[in-house]
Amino acid sequence: MLPIVFEWVNDPSHFVFMGGFYAALGILFIVLNYCLIRAVFDWLCKGNQDGHEEH
Amino acid sequence: MFDSALIPEGVKRCSFRKFVIWILILQIPILIGVVAAILCWGLALNQTYLNNNFPFGLWIAADLGVIALGGGAFFTGFLRYILNIKELKNIVNYAVVIGVICYASALGILAIDIGQPLRGWFIFWHANVHSMLTEVAFCISCYFMVLCIEYLPLLLENRKIYQFSVPHSLAHHLHEAMPTIAAVGVFLSSFHQGSLGGVPGVLYARPFAYREGFLVWPWTFFLFILSAIACGPCFTILITKITEALGGKRLVKKNVINILAKIAGGLTALYVVLKIIDTLAWFGLANELGAPVKSFYANGPYGWWILITEVLILGGIPAVLLLIPRTRQMESVLVIACVLNCAGILLNRWVLTVQTLVIPVMSFDKFVNYFPNWVEWATTLLPVWIGIVVIMLSYRYLPIFPQERELNPY
Numbered sequence: 001m002l003p004i005v006f007e008w009v010n011d012p013s014h015f016v017f018m019g020g021f022y023a024a025l026g027i028l029f030i031v032l033n034y035c036l037i038r039a040v041f042d043w044l045c046k047g048n049q050d051g052h053e054e055h
Numbered sequence: 056m057f058d059s060a061l062i063p064e065g066v067k068r069c070s071f072r073k074f075v076i077w078i079l080i081l082q083i084p085i086l087i088g089v090v091a092a093i094l095c096w097g098l099a100l101n102q103t104y105l106n107n108n109f110p111f112g113l114w115i116a117a118d119l120g121v122i123a124l125g126g127g128a129f130f131t132g133f134l135r136y137i138l139n140i141k142e143l144k145n146i147v148n149y150a151v152v153i154g155v156i157c158y159a160s161a162l163g164i165l166a167i168d169i170g171q172p173l174r175g176w177f178i179f180w181h182a183n184v185h186s187m188l189t190e191v192a193f194c195i196s197c198y199f200m201v202l203c204i205e206y207l208p209l210l211l212e213n214r215k216i217y218q219f220s221v222p223h224s225l226a227h228h229l230h231e232a233m234p235t236i237a238a239v240g241v242f243l244s245s246f247h248q249g250s251l252g253g254v255p256g257v258l259y260a261r262p263f264a265y266r267e268g269f270l271v272w273p274w275t276f277f278l279f280i281l282s283a284i285a286c287g288p289c290f291t292i293l294i295t296k297i298t299e300a301l302g303g304k305r306l307v308k309k310n311v312i313n314i315l316a317k318i319a320g321g322l323t324a325l326y327v328v329l330k331i332i333d334t335l336a337w338f339g340l341a342n343e344l345g346a347p348v349k350s351f352y353a354n355g356p357y358g359w360w361i362l363i364t365e366v367l368i369l370g371g372i373p374a375v376l377l378l379i380p381r382t383r384q385m386e387s388v389l390v391i392a393c394v395l396n397c398a399g400i401l402l403n404r405w406v407l408t409v410q411t412l413v414i415p416v417m418s419f420d421k422f423v424n425y426f427p428n429w430v431e432w433a434t435t436l437l438p439v440w441i442g443i444v445v446i447m448l449s450y451r452y453l454p455i456f457p458q459e460r461e462l463n464p465y
Binding site: 001005007013014017018020021024025027028031032034035036038039040042043046 | 236
């Protein structure tokens with residue numbers, strides 16, 4: 001549910017419930033992307049240093 | 056062996072032929088379950104024995120049960136990554152695999168139970184934020200994502216995948232980020248375990264289940280969290296012991312199992328004490344409101360024996376067995392204690408789902424009993440068979456048990 005949906009009400013219940021939900025989703029999204037970006041950077045840096053991948 | 060390149064280094068597995076035969080045998084009950092699921096989706100829920108008296112039956116009881124049993128994943132993660140009990144790193148991987156299976160089972164059963172899975176997204180888009188069930192749906196879905204993320208590094212550590220640079224590095228960084236992921240998991244899991252208990256606890260028209268509580272949470276909210284963290288580790292131990300017995304080898308050191316069993320024992324004892332206090336307080340409240348307690352235990356098979364079995368035999372006995380160091384260290388006793396503990400939680404969920412609905416609440420209500428039919432049994436057992444296949448695949452191809460090589464040199 002987003003604030004654009006007609007059932008949305010600006011009350012504490014909606015802010016707490018949906019806030020908790022989006023906070024959890026946001027943390028997971030950030031952590032996953034952070035790990036993925038670091039993994040790609042590791043690969044790129046290693047590629048530049050060694051000139052080949054380590055298999 | 057045909058697939059030897061995929062098997063973790065330094066460990067022994069059965070032949071590929073034997074493995075495939077077992078996978079094929081498991082396809083038979085899986086097929087029966089799939090047929091039953093197609094019947095439910097194709098011909099609607101009248102294929103089951105659910106009716107207006109029993110909108111909640113075996114499916115919901117099983118849902119509540121597997122979610123409690125899967126609680127071992129979030130609680131072991133909490134102990135390992137938040138409380139930093141290092142020894143548990145040797146069992147946390149398996150707890151995650153079991154957790155993934157349990158939560159996937161719960162979501163799968165719910166997908167059949169809602170009758171029209173195409174409208175499953177309604178609960179997310181048109182959410183009633185005051186409903187315990189909405190909270191459960193949100194938290195279970197999110198926590199399943201957390202479990203998948205926790206399972207991902209295990210997949211990436213497969214011998215062949217791990218040779219590639221990006222998966223190797225991604226698995227490493229995911230391991231580093233695991234405390235954050237585990238913390239999100241603990242937040243989500245606590246709330247949905249509790250809210251599942253809150254669902255019967257707020258039914259003020261059902262005096263058998265209704266409880267007073269703290270703020271918006273009935274006492275059943277807290278009892279459900281406590282019972283899940285008490286029995287979840289026992290289920291993890293039980294499945295580990297079954298895997299060891301079937302594999303014919305030790306996979307986890309005794310001290311690791313002992314730590315988990317000791318914590319589970321302490322929590323089970325605390326749960327039993329609080330459950331007894333809650334039951335006695337409920338006796339008093341019910342009598343005060345003019346609903347004699349004996350009337351709750353005078354319906355068909357649901358007599359006093361069920362309360363005694365649930366609290367004392369399946370709660371008290373395992374708590375004592377797990378708390379005494381000598382009995383805890385005896386393997387057969389440990390397994391019995393874990394079986395009793397897990398059975399107790401399943402009975403508790405059945406009582407709060409089905410017995411709650413069995414008891415007549417109006418003077419003109421008649422006692423009607425409920426027995427699930429084969430469609431309900433087949434669909435409920437479907438995730439069990441799929442779960443066994445997932446465990447077989449994970450055990451064969453992923454390095455789940457870090458101590459396996461040390462314990463079984465060859």
